[in-house]
Amino acid sequence: xxxxxxxxxxxxxxxxxxxxxxxxxxxxxxxxxxxxxxxxxxxxxxxxxxxxxxxxxxxxxxxxxxxxxxxxxxxxxxxxxxxxxxxxxxxxxxxxxxxxxxxxxxxxxxxxxxxxxxxxxxxxxxxxxxxxxxxxxxxxxxxxxxxxxxxxxxxxxxxxxxxxxxxxxxxxxxxxxxxxxxxxxxxxxxxxxxxxxxxxxxxxxxxxxxxxxxxxxxxxxxxxxxxxxxxxxxxxx
Amino acid sequence: xxxxxxxxxxxxxxxxxxxxxxxxxxxxxxxxxxxxxxxxxxxxxxxxxxxxxxxxxxxxxxxxxxxxxxxxxxxxxxxxxxxxxxxxxxxxxxxxxxxxxxxxxxxxxxxxxxxxxxxxxxxxx
Amino acid sequence: xxxxxxxxxxxxxxxxxxxxxxxxxxxxxxxxxxxxxxxxxxxxxxxxxxxxxxxxxxxxxxxxxxxxxxxxxxxxxxxxxxxxxxxxxxxxxxxxxxxxxxxxxxxxxxxxxxxx
Numbered sequence: 237x238x239x240x241x242x243x244x245x246x247x248x249x250x251x252x253x254x255x256x257x258x259x260x261x262x263x264x265x266x267x268x269x270x271x272x273x274x275x276x277x278x279x280x281x282x283x284x285x286x287x288x289x290x291x292x293x294x295x296x297x298x299x300x301x302x303x304x305x306x307x308x309x310x311x312x313x314x315x316x317x318x319x320x321x322x323x324x325x326x327x328x329x330x331x332x333x334x335x336x337x338x339x340x341x342x343x344x345x346x347x348x349x350x351x352x353x354x355x356x357x358x359x360x361x362x363x364x365x366x367x368x369x370x371x372x373x374x375x376x377x378x379x380x381x382x383x384x385x386x387x388x389x390x391x392x393x394x395x396x397x398x399x400x401x402x403x404x405x406x407x408x409x410x411x412x413x414x415x416x417x418x419x420x421x422x423x424x425x426x427x428x429x430x431x432x433x434x435x436x437x438x439x440x441x442x443x444x445x446x447x448x449x450x451x452x453x454x455x456x457x458x459x460x461x462x463x464x465x466x467x468x469x470x471x472x473x
Numbered sequence: 474x475x476x477x478x479x480x481x482x483x484x485x486x487x488x489x490x491x492x493x494x495x496x497x498x499x500x501x502x503x504x505x506x507x508x509x510x511x512x513x514x515x516x517x518x519x520x521x522x523x524x525x526x527x528x529x530x531x532x533x534x535x536x537x538x539x540x541x542x543x544x545x546x547x548x549x550x551x552x553x554x555x556x557x558x559x560x561x562x563x564x565x566x567x568x569x570x571x572x573x574x575x576x577x578x579x580x581x582x583x584x585x586x587x588x589x590x591x592x593x594x595x596x597x598x
Numbered sequence: 599x600x601x602x603x604x605x606x607x608x609x610x611x612x613x614x615x616x617x618x619x620x621x622x623x624x625x626x627x628x629x630x631x632x633x634x635x636x637x638x639x640x641x642x643x644x645x646x647x648x649x650x651x652x653x654x655x656x657x658x659x660x661x662x663x664x665x666x667x668x669x670x671x672x673x674x675x676x677x678x679x680x681x682x683x684x685x686x687x688x689x690x691x692x693x694x695x696x697x698x699x700x701x702x703x704x705x706x707x708x709x710x711x712x713x714x
Contacts, residue, residue, distance in 0.1 A: 300489060440491075442495075468605045517704040527638070527639030
């Protein structure tokens with residue numbers, strides 16, 4: 237039987253890789269491999285997953301040095317010389333093995349004012365937003381984010397500046413900046429401004445390169461840069 | 474916030490995560506920017522020799538006939554062209570809405586810088 | 599530094615970049631044409647001295663680069679060395695002013711009226 241050599245990260249940040257042999261199977265995903273290791277080789281292996289089909293965003297890890305969803309990554313696609321290296325996401329504290337503490341990642345969504353603020357009640361009519369409008373198209377381009385943390389893990393600016401809000405939070409902010417119903421625009425633009433916000437982005441395109449949904453947070457961040465600059469120049473923030 | 478001081482907690486990426494064209498473009502942009510900034514004071518000093526008239530400049534120009542200096546000059550032209558073309562690419566990405574054609578800007582920028590470098594090297598003789 | 603100042607710095611760097619992109623294209627073409635027939639002090643100064651248009655052009659060039667370079671350097675210092683804050687900003691402001699003065703001196707030398 238053909239086998240796959242798997243190096244799996246064990247322990248916290250000061251841990252090390254441990255090697256396992258896993259039988260190869262057709263259409264095997266990296267998540268299948270991790271699950272095999274946990275069930276057949278070492279039940280103490282810690283990892284996260286839920287849906288297994290690219291909906292929940294909880295199984296993101298670093299596979300052969302690149303951030304990915306393990307459930308939607310086929311071993312065929314990433315194995316190099318019959319081996320795969322699986323590590324936790326970057327830029328997040330490692331709790332144990334393949335599990336990171338994602339609090340900072342989600343706290344930054346809140347800091348970027350990533351929540352909707354409306355003015356209507358359930359007694360009001362629905363707002364009409366044309367699918368053809370410029371704003372709605374911009375929202376469409378970024379709205380499919382499921383918060384898996386791949387872009388945050390891939391981003392060098394996050395590594396270099398611990399206060400940087402990161403691609404996912406800024407992408408979320410951009411979809412809300414283009415939400416014509418939202419009433420907290422000035423506060424949001426102020427929240428994403430400056431050296432810890434959108435203006436720190438260097439257009440490395442790491443996030444765009446790695447996003448499993450094919451989104452471009454870089455494009456949204458560029459939009460924020462312009463929106464914040466014009467709000468600053470016109471004295472709105 | 475983390476207790477780890479100025480650094481973002483967690484493990485760090487290595488070259489495997491960064492090995493893609495836009496990241497190389499960033500490295501070229503950052504290095505060329507840094508080197509050009511360091512070169513500028515020297516450039517301004519050399520031009521200041523004109524305060525001593527044509528003879529002052531000639532003294533400096535004689536030194537630039539050294540093949541090694543000529544080679545370095547071509548390198549500087551290439552750095553300047555690369556920083557300009559790469560910077561123009563960034564401005565187009567940052568100030569225009571995202572379009573598919575923006576992906577080919579990288580190739581255009583690289584081609585433009587090489588063309589300028591080559592034109593300078595050939596004319597330098 | 600306030601967020602407002604950070605945004606304005608970013609804007610200043612992009613605006614200066616737009617000016618510089620044009621300046622650099624002109625500078626590159628001029629350079630390529632100038633070196634064709636070899637350079638001599640007399641030839642250069644004959645072409646440049648007292649030329650008001652070039653004097654103005656290179657004055658703008660020097661000012662734009664003196665805005666642009668220190669802001670870029672600020673980012674590099676912050677990201678690679680962790681130098682962020684008042685002292686670094688002060689140092690970079692001084693660098694920008696020194697660069698502008700040093701550059702304008704060169705512009706005067708090459709494009710001014712003649713040997714001082």
